[in-house]
Amino acid sequence: MARAISNQRKTLNTLVAWSIGFVIFFPILWTILTSFKTEAQAINDPPLFLFFDWTLENYAIVQERSNYMRFLWNSIFLACGSTILGIIIAVPAAWSMAFVPSRRTKDILMWMLSTKMLPAVGVLYPIYIGFVKLGLLDNRFGLMIVLMLINLPIIIWMLYTYFKEIPGEILEAARMDGASLGNEILYVLTPMAIPGIASTVLLNIILAWNEAFWTLNLTAAKAAPLTAFIASYSSPEGLFFAKLSAASTMAIAPILVLGWFSQKQLVRGLTFGAVK
């Protein structure tokens, strides 16, 4: 009897969970569906769900009208570049905060996190002017540094959390065993922290890929990534929902695939340290 009830519960829970998941995923699903409609079908009232004439026309037009590959390349460059640069800076920073903390370490961590609470637009003006003066507007390297800086607090926090989980005694044992600082990092710390570093890298690539505020405000054509590619289809001369949707689908597809294949690693990474 008890078992039957719990099975019913399970079915109900599953249904509720799937419904919530569907509601959350719906905008993305709708975007993908709309990208296969004609412009007229896209704004049809009542909306068409699955029964319309599926077409690839929008993709062809979008591909023809703008250079998707260049945007894609910029996105890859910015996401990967800012992540690599961030990791290079964050590993030693997180290392020192985790293993040789000072009295101010906690305050520094909080201060870094507090910068993430600042609305980005609050510093748009000084950064924009700075970029103009330095001739960095629409420059991939300039943008890469900005993206790295805005995500750096998160990278350092995540790595700090992982490093904290590594018992200090193991590193001391390595020191007693004659390992230099370099060997200690190479042979002991890094192999033990690889899962943590990997999920930090993945999350940061996703964050940098999706970043839309600075990528839109500091680029024009040369350095523009996929966010600008999408934005270029929500133009003032009229809404082209189907083409906008096709562009959006093309922009989110790579990161969606990456996220799908690395979801296990990401979930593990984000819940790391929550339960000992």
Place this chain on the structure above:
Amino acid sequence: MGRIVLEKVTKSFGNTEVIPPLDLTIEEGEFVVFVGPSGCGKSTLLRLIAGLEDVTSGAITIDDVDSTNLAPAKRGLAMVFQSYALYPHMSVRKNIAFPLKMAGLRKSEQEERVSKAAEVLNLSDYLDRRPGQLSGGQRQRVAIGRAIVREPSAFLFDEPLSNLDAALRVGMRLEISELHKRLETTMIYVTHDQVEAMTMADKIVVLRAGNIEQVGSPLDLYKSPKNTFVAGFIGSPKMNFVKGATAEAYGASTIGIRPEHIDVSAQGGTWRGVVGVSEHLGSDSFFHIHGTGVADMITVRADGEVGFKHGDEVFLTPREDAIHKFDAQGLRLK
């Protein structure tokens, strides 16, 4: 090799002085145990010798070399940690070989030394396993293996048995003692367990709040503790302390009598009391006696055959020749 001399060594964390000026000489080949309650600075002292902490002032000399500012690896010491501190991503073989690899030894020599150590420690069958696949006792042996391959001038043990269960602890205690007999290398061993200290040490260093209270052989400490702290810390069950008029009769402020130096009888004796809790271990019986009027509670150790129960009236007689006398400051009176 393995003579360690500490001269006026101090250690402070910020404004807190953990180790006040301290002098200590550890002779070559000695098995020295640092013992004391938690927070007494014994682990800190060991870490100062290891080089994992910097001394605030004073000097540490190892084998006539001033090692005060030497890096841990340069001191020729090996350490076994409480948590074992094995490298979880390496096999047992690689764990043991790690210090040799860091020292730049040839592969063949590494292999040779690892297999020799594994043989000594009964680890030959586990060399390809990861630490996670081993039991607590095996992990501890790997940690010891990693220490012995280096052929250090001294071994440092930081509460190495406290993560093991009671039965295993006794076994490992013997193994470490045997290892010491075989290698004849200096060993410094930190523990809060006075039984470990008594059973293993050539020389015990009793610490309290960073101060050395007494240094001596286990029996020295047992027979003539310098003060009430050492008297209470060494020996199990603890020494009974009696104050007031009874102590004054002996010309002391406090007298101490070990539970095994009190005779208990149903017929008659010096003090009369009532049995509270009685613990029967088979070989021995411990009785906790209340209502004697000389102390809140007196613990007595008797033969396992003695069978008093809760509520029984008993008489206690301390053995005069085994009474320890202490002055008002708690120091031993001659």
